Amino acid sequence: KQEVTQIPAALSVPEGENLVLNCSFTDSAIYNLQWFRQDPGKGLTSLLLIQSSQREQTSGRLNASLDKSSGRSTLYIAASQPGDSATYLCAVRGTGGFKTIFGAGTRLFVKA
Amino acid sequence: DGGITQSPKYLFRKEGQNVTLSCEQNLNHDAMYWYRQDPGQGLRLIYYSQIVNDFQKGDIAEGYSVSREKKESFPLTVTSAQKNPTAFYLCASSSSTGNTGELFFGEGSRLTVL
Numbered sequence: 001k002q003e004v005t006q007i008p009a010a011l012s013v014p015e016g017e018n019l020v021l022n023c024s025f026t027d028s029a030i031y032n033l034q035w036f037r038q039d040p041g042k043g044l045t046s047l048l049l050i051q052s053s054q055r056e057q058t059s060g061r062l063n064a065s066l067d068k069s070s071g072r073s074t075l076y077i078a079a080s081q082p083g084d085s086a087t088y089l090c091a092v093r094g095t096g097g098f099k100t101i102f103g104a105g106t107r108l109f110v111k112a
Numbered sequence: 113d114g115g116i117t118q119s120p121k122y123l124f125r126k127e128g129q130n131v132t133l134s135c136e137q138n139l140n141h142d143a144m145y146w147y148r149q150d151p152g153q154g155l156r157l158i159y160y161s162q163i164v165n166d167f168q169k170g171d172i173a174e175g176y177s178v179s180r181e182k183k184e185s186f187p188l189t190v191t192s193a194q195k196n197p198t199a200f201y202l203c204a205s206s207s208s209t210g211n212t213g214e215l216f217f218g219e220g221s222r223l224t225v226l
Contacts, residue, residue: 004154034214044202100145102155
């Protein structure tokens with residue numbers, strides 16, 4: 001059974017710092033891995049999607065990597081800003097169907 | 113603009129009542145999903161549907177029911193059998209034809225039992 005873990009659960013950094021959020025999963029037979037952002041009381045916004053055959057994806061100041069063999073993904077945020085403050089969730093879809101398993105998220109606070 | 117619309121945004125329910133949460137998408141996606149989110153936990157899958165008139169139970173389907181009569185709509189009913197229904201409910205969709213399988217979400221509905 002797939003399990004997704006995100007470390008740390010919470011993170012506070014000063015503005016301008018580069019940071020890395022971690023996601024680990026137990027079953028390497030994945031279809032894709034997706035990173036989301038969630039603001040308080042809101043739905044999830046897709047940030048980056050990495051297909052099983054890909055190693056990384058980039059969008060602006062965000063870069064996500066995928067290492068299936070070790071069951072890990074990282075989300076790199078460059079030059080963090082207060083507007084980046086949110087909860088970041090990692091989600092893994094397996095190859096066996098339509099189910100996607102979510103991590104509990106990392107709550108990020110960027111101090112001005 | 114294409115997207116997923118959930119309503120109502122906030123809903124209060126008395127114990128013993130059934131309530132229905134609406135989810136409509138205009139993305140022409142085949143697959144639709146309902147998730148529940150509780151504080152400090154990841155999203156948990158309630159039900160999903162890959163095609164009209166077909167749906168499958170997720171990990172926490174007890175006390176919930178769904179229907180999929182139209183491609184665009186996937187309403188969720190929270191029945192009185194659900195022991196702890198207070199939560200944030202999220203609807204999502206994805207295309208199932210030859211692509212990335214990217215998930216898109218609505219803005220959520222917060223249900224509170226009084």
